[in-house]
Amino acid sequence: MITKDLKIGRRSFVIGSAAVGAGLALGLKIPFGASVVRAQDGSPEINAWIVVRPDDTVVVRIARSEMGQGTLTGLAQMAAEELECNWSKVTTEYPTPGQSVARKRVWGNFSTGGSRGIRESNEYVRKGGATARVMLVQAAADGWKVPVSECSAANSVITHKPTGRTTTYGKVAEAAAKLTPPADVPLKDPKEWKIIGKSVKRLDTIDKVTGAQVYGADLKLPGMLNATIKECPVFGGKVKSFEADKIKSMPGVRHVVKVGETAVAVVADTWWQAKTALDALPIAWDEGPNAKVSSASIAEMLKAGLDADQAFVRTQVGDVKAAIAGAAKKVEAVYAYPFLNHAPMEPMNATAKYTADRCEVWVPTQNGEAAFAATLAASGLPAEKCEVYKINLGGGFGRRGAFHDYVTQAVLIAKQVPGTPVKLLWTREEDMVQGRYHPVMQAKLTGGLDASGNLVGLHLRLSGQSILAAVFPQNLQDGRDNATFQGLDPSGDFTLGYTVPNLLIDHAMRNTHVPPGFWRGVNINQNAIFLECFMDELAKAAGQDALEFRRKLMTKHPKHLAVLNAVADRAGWGKPAPQGVHRGLAHMMAFSSYVAACAEVSVNGDKVKVRRIVCATDCGNAVNPAQIERQIAGSFVYGLSAVFMEECTVKDGRIEQTNFHSFDSMRIAQMPKVESIIMPSGGFWGGVGEPTICVAAPAVLNAYFNATGKRIRTFPLKNHGIQMV
Amino acid sequence: MARLTINGKGSEVNVDPNTPLLWAIREQVGLTGTKYGCGVALCGACTVHLDGRAVRSCVTPVSAAVGKQITTIEGLAAANGALHKVQKAWVDNEVPQCGYCQAGMIMAVAALLKDKPKPTDADIDASITNICRCGTFQQVREAIHAAAKA
Numbered sequence: 001m002i003t004k005d006l007k008i009g010r011r012s013f014v015i016g017s018a019a020v021g022a023g024l025a026l027g028l029k030i031p032f033g034a035s036v037v038r039a040q041d042g043s044p045e046i047n048a049w050i051v052v053r054p055d056d057t058v059v060v061r062i063a064r065s066e067m068g069q070g071t072l073t074g075l076a077q078m079a080a081e082e083l084e085c086n087w088s089k090v091t092t093e094y095p096t097p098g099q100s101v102a103r104k105r106v107w108g109n110f111s112t113g114g115s116r117g118i119r120e121s122n123e124y125v126r127k128g129g130a131t132a133r134v135m136l137v138q139a140a141a142d143g144w145k146v147p148v149s150e151c152s153a154a155n156s157v158i159t160h161k162p163t164g165r166t167t168t169y170g171k172v173a174e175a176a177a178k179l180t181p182p183a184d185v186p187l188k189d190p191k192e193w194k195i196i197g198k199s200v201k202r203l204d205t206i207d208k209v210t211g212a213q214v215y216g217a218d219l220k221l222p223g224m225l226n227a228t229i230k231e232c233p234v235f236g237g238k239v240k241s242f243e244a245d246k247i248k249s250m251p252g253v254r255h256v257v258k259v260g261e262t263a264v265a266v267v268a269d270t271w272w273q274a275k276t277a278l279d280a281l282p283i284a285w286d287e288g289p290n291a292k293v294s295s296a297s298i299a300e301m302l303k304a305g306l307d308a309d310q311a312f313v314r315t316q317v318g319d320v321k322a323a324i325a326g327a328a329k330k331v332e333a334v335y336a337y338p339f340l341n342h343a344p345m346e347p348m349n350a351t352a353k354y355t356a357d358r359c360e361v362w363v364p365t366q367n368g369e370a371a372f373a374a375t376l377a378a379s380g381l382p383a384e385k386c387e388v389y390k391i392n393l394g395g396g397f398g399r400r401g402a403f404h405d406y407v408t409q410a411v412l413i414a415k416q417v418p419g420t421p422v423k424l425l426w427t428r429e430e431d432m433v434q435g436r437y438h439p440v441m442q443a444k445l446t447g448g449l450d451a452s453g454n455l456v457g458l459h460l461r462l463s464g465q466s467i468l469a470a471v472f473p474q475n476l477q478d479g480r481d482n483a484t485f486q487g488l489d490p491s492g493d494f495t496l497g498y499t500v501p502n503l504l505i506d507h508a509m510r511n512t513h514v515p516p517g518f519w520r521g522v523n524i525n526q527n528a529i530f531l532e533c534f535m536d537e538l539a540k541a542a543g544q545d546a547l548e549f550r551r552k553l554m555t556k557h558p559k560h561l562a563v564l565n566a567v568a569d570r571a572g573w574g575k576p577a578p579q580g581v582h583r584g585l586a587h588m589m590a591f592s593s594y595v596a597a598c599a600e601v602s603v604n605g606d607k608v609k610v611r612r613i614v615c616a617t618d619c620g621n622a623v624n625p626a627q628i629e630r631q632i633a634g635s636f637v638y639g640l641s642a643v644f645m646e647e648c649t650v651k652d653g654r655i656e657q658t659n660f661h662s663f664d665s666m667r668i669a670q671m672p673k674v675e676s677i678i679m680p681s682g683g684f685w686g687g688v689g690e691p692t693i694c695v696a697a698p699a700v701l702n703a704y705f706n707a708t709g710k711r712i713r714t715f716p717l718k719n720h721g722i723q724m725v
Numbered sequence: 726m727a728r729l730t731i732n733g734k735g736s737e738v739n740v741d742p743n744t745p746l747l748w749a750i751r752e753q754v755g756l757t758g759t760k761y762g763c764g765v766a767l768c769g770a771c772t773v774h775l776d777g778r779a780v781r782s783c784v785t786p787v788s789a790a791v792g793k794q795i796t797t798i799e800g801l802a803a804a805n806g807a808l809h810k811v812q813k814a815w816v817d818n819e820v821p822q823c824g825y826c827q828a829g830m831i832m833a834v835a836a837l838l839k840d841k842p843k844p845t846d847a848d849i850d851a852s853i854t855n856i857c858r859c860g861t862f863q864q865v866r867e868a869i870h871a872a873a874k875a
Contacts, residue, residue: 068823068859201819208824209812211758211798215825218757226752251741272740272748345762345770345825345858394760394825395858428763626819630864634822637860660767660856669850671862 036177044177046135048095048106049079049128052173056156058085060129062092063100063107064117065366066204067344067396069689070627071117073202075125077623078118081195082129082187085169086156092203097372098387110368113401113518115591115687118623122685123187130185132176139176140167190621190682199626216349216364216391221421224351225254226271227413228278228425231263233433234653235513237288238262247277256281257416265413271425290513290653298440298512298650299336305463305508306334306444312480312509315490318502323457327448331541333534335445335713337464337526338647339655340438340519341663346394347431348406352414353421354379359386359411364393366401374404378411397638398518402471403436432663433655436517437648439465443530445537448502453542455553457502460488460530466509467516467523481509486523486590487694488531493592494524496531497560498553514650520638524590524694529643532586532698533713536705546585546702547573559618559681560589563596566616566677571598581611584702586695593686594618599672599699603707607725608717610640610670610700615692616677620684632692633674639696641666644717644724670724727787731756732800742788746780747771749787750797758798758828762856769855772829772836773797779836798828801835811835814872822859830855834869843873 037045043053051059060079066072072092080090095107108124109116133153140158141148144165151160156169190196207213232238242264244256252273259265264283268274305311324330350363352375359379365371365388372388379386388407393400410424426434441464448457466481475483484507486494496505519525539549547568554561564587568574577583580602587596600612615632622628645664649656657663697715704722705711712720729736731754738753745764750756750773759782762770766781773782774796775789801809808816811834821827830853837844837852844852849869857865 068821070822204824205816205819205821208821208827209798209808209815209831210802211756211828213824214757215760217761218751220755220757270748270752272744272752343858345760345768345823345856347761393823395823397858425761428765630819630822630861633863634860637862638858659765660763661765665856665858666860666862667850667856668853668862668865671866674863 036174044173046132046173046176047128047181048103049125050083050132052136052169054170054173056086056168056170057089057091058083058156058169060090060092061095061107063095063110063368064121065110065112065368065390065393065396067112067366067393067400069117069631070202070624071112072204073200074118074623074627075121076203077195077200078122078125079129081193082126083133084153084155087195087200089156090203094368094390096387096389097368098383100369101372101383111370111401112366112396113398115690119592119685119687126187127185130187131181134182134185135176135179136169136172138179139172143167143172143175196621196623199624202627213392215346215394216351216362217346217394217425219351219362219391219423221351221353224421224423225267225269225417226274226425227265227267227422228271228274228427228430229259229263229265229409230278230283230430231434232285232287234285234287234291235515236290237653238286239264240284240286242281242283244281247281250277250280253277255417257413259409259412263409265409265424267413267417267422271423275427287653293513293653294651295649302440302442302463302510305510306442306461308463308508310508311461311506313504313506314480314482314485314488315503315505317500318457320457320459320502320504323502324446324448324459327456328451329449329541331447331449331538333445333537333713334442335530335533336442336715337440337529338649338715339440339514340642340646341432341435341648341657342397342399342517342519343431343663343665344393344395344397344399347426347428348399349423349425350407350410351421351423352410354411354414355419357381357385360389361407361410362389362391363407364391364400365404366393366396370402371404371407374407375411378408379415397520398522399436402518405434429658432658435648435655436515438519438525439467439516439523440512440514441465441526443526445530445534447534447538449538449542453544455500455538458500459504462507463510465511465516467518469509469511470516481507484523485527487527487588493590495557495589497557497587497589498550499556500553513653514655521590521690521693524588524691525639525642525697528586528588528694529698529701532588532695533701533711536584536702537711545574559594560587562681563587563594563616563618563679566679567596567598567614570675570677571600571614573598582703582707584699584704584706586698586702588691588694590691590694591687592620592684593688593691595691595695597692597695597699599703601700601703601707603704606721607723608704609725610672612673612675613696613699614675614677615695616679617688617692618679618681619686619688620680620682622678622680625678628678628688629676631688632676635692636672636674636696637666639693640700640724643697643700643715644722647716666724727791729754729787729790729795730793731795732797738787740787743786745783746773746785746787746790746795747782750782756797756799760825760828762826767856768826769833770826770829772832772855774832774836777836777839779833798832801831809835810875811838811872814868814875818864818868818871820861820864820868822861826855826857830857830865834872838872844869
């Protein structure tokens, strides 16, 4: 059990939440001895990234969070590559946010979203490994009193080449830790990589098949109580009153507490008791100003934005109005994308312990630093009196990154029970109605074709919610939310793959009271549907093949074109499909990676079977191809679940869906065969966890059109009576 | 008070007999490998075996488990620690991503293989209805077939 393994002292900081399950609760004690920083087991830190134990075990510190995407393994591969260590003796641990603050953010950004784990930290993690290697080799050379140039390192063994003498990393770690770290150690040429690019096995599998892996929901601390919570279901509303006396005598109930102005929690001996009592608690809500908002009223507001005069312009090339007015053929379509819940399998949770001079939080989070900030704010204590311990996540998908409402709640509850650890675990129902939802968006697309069927003008007007306006308003640029245009940008990590002579892309920002969030893939999900379905609509109007029509617009975007060509070739685009099977294409650039998909579907009345999807990704450098394949296959589950069966609707100001019966998710029977083409072209680092999701829906929607002649423009497909089988 | 037999060991649990078995296992017995996902038998994260049959423990009252052999993910491996063939196939095929649903998935698959040692894809589709939001299904199917051959 975890409680036995967690060693939590005031000065020894638990480092390893990944390690917790294995009983390796490590910590830092700083300072210690002659400037050597040590892990809790006494092993020396060579630098912030690398700890080497006497038995040659290498502990790689990972600041990003593991939520299933494999980043613990991928980032460890990075460090190990440069360290030249024995991969079979590599393990990982998380530094804590409190230690990061105390050490001037030596581990950099903890944020694990935006597919940035590897693409944004690969360089400094590799440097951590390289610097440690140089120090270890130097220490060996010093011990032998030989020039360091005569020594080399491989597989955790250092060799003095002229004499053949050898030693190991574990034996020289103490001496290496005392050396001054060298500056500017060069990194390997990618051609020399031995671990990066290999499908090494994940480091975290075994505990996940035996039940030993501890998630936040599983945490137990001595003397811990359990809580569950209800927040006003109408966003912006408050607690008016609640009748605690009605439930206080129920079994196990210890406390019934107001949490901030908006929520009520029951604290009990067990979670089931807390939940049973909270269900029985009469609560009156002051529903506030949003109690009459509905999906219909939101849709009306967005619809008005489609033709509004004022909009934030992202891209303006040529004169779109004139080009479309003068076009031989005009094509117009309106699409709409719904709110979506992240619905990770593990509901939101956090455990907090508060006293007047210390607040500690244990939480599955995609961003330890953001959880730390929430802890400080809710506790009112300074950084040196707070700490956050990251616990393994049962899924994140963006819900556990920018938002730590559950941390705030856990601390506010713990403050009312000082000295007692309290684990707050939401019900699935609470998780469904208190989400940070995929933003709602409509789009009006207008295209002009000349007499030869060439696209001469395109206007893509977005109307809907801005995530940044709600979450990071400081990141707006003159009021404009550039993230809204992901995949439609003129340059950068989300570049539009088409050259159109007259192009206008703009956004009428229409915010709602429903809080938006970063939902795996974020704004590429709807933008890929709008753009890639409309490209098929244009191709059809032009009487051209969907692939050929695109290719003409992609000559200046060779990497976009390469992935599109790869899926078309593999899937046999242009060749006859099996009887009753129809194909559809889509591609996008997102999070620095180029992705494309060709879907094969068959349609029988209202039943759609997605049979096969060929997907290509150029992520620059492919660190662990086996894990990339798994992220790609999983992306289709997330993306196709959404387009076929998921939406969050609003009635009386609140979300109507309360569990998986009304917010469904794909099962294995519905899973298509996914064939991945991983084609890294080198020279850049692209994301993997998110990009592929966005091509799932448009590829299938285009295939559905090719099967039926029906163009669906509002989602999910279940609203059209279409069932995924 | 009820007496449960979990993974071959007797446990006295002091709960209302209507308490879901899931919470008795997690909070009274302290075995947390069995997960809470939805609480209404939709997702399968809480799957355990009752007398070898897969059940969703979040809607199974403790009273229905008295006198039966309850097996959780912690009891699937042999007493000497050797992994069950399904667990082994899961490791070999690197099935888990976040892993939260996998205990339930593995328990459902172990029960399926007991009934149908060589399941077809159609058998798998009909009997494995667990939700996995990471989307491990492609690897789940491969691992089931691998376990069936083991």
